Amino acid sequence: MPEIHVSHMAKTFGDVKVLNDIDFDVQDGEFFTLLGPSGCGKSTTLNCIAGLEDPTEGVISIGERTLVDRAQRVYVPTEERNLGMVFQSYALWPHMTIRKNLAFPLNIRRTARADRDVRIREALEKVGLAHLQDRYPHQLSGGQQQRVALARALVYSPSVLLLDEPLSNLDAKLREQARAWLKRLQADLGITTLYVTHDQDEALTLSDRIAVMFDGVMTQVGTPHEIYEHPATAAVAAFVGSCN
């Protein structure tokens, strides 16, 4: 059974259809990337899974749990989906220390105090920043802030990580380091990861499998090798090949 299952998902804003019959599965522990140009519907797909947007049609499940089934009127609210999320802007709360930033999602879930402190320390240890927990976000580098955002997404032990262009605010050199680090961490944790990027190179180096999207349609799903060596359409070839 796949960890993330999406079938016949569609999304309309007003009278514009931005997602069209989206179907894909992500396996347990897999690093799966949605790749495509800006505006093709990557974030909307992720947001529907996260519960930040409501798909107009379709079914979404995580493990054995159905989160959304429009036909059956099933809808699990976002705070009950047990997903960790990191966005393009890391959006740490500037007036809170790193520790308080991580405590916030645990407070919402009413985690007991003793358990909370252990979870915060463990999550920061995973990203190698336990020694900075009393600092404020502006006292950290961009790369460190992005790791804190990841620790905050991991702090309540989600079954799935959703990452929307988490490296795009970093400069090129930091991005390269962050990429290697992210790949190692994901492999160590073995956590199912759905990743969004418009960067072909990033998708090819990080992913177990890639779904290439254009205009709200998933055009091809395959391993980096399959996508690169055997593009299904001229558009995929042009887009994936354009990084070289």
Ligand code: ADP
């Ligand atoms: P991507 O993440 O691939 O850049 P998005 O999923 O953000 O693309 O957007 C897909 C399309 O949906 C774009 O045309 C965008 O303008 C449109 N869109 C996204 N969010 C909204 C919204 N809240 N209201 C109206 N249109 C939206």
Ligand code: MG
């Ligand atoms: Mg986006």
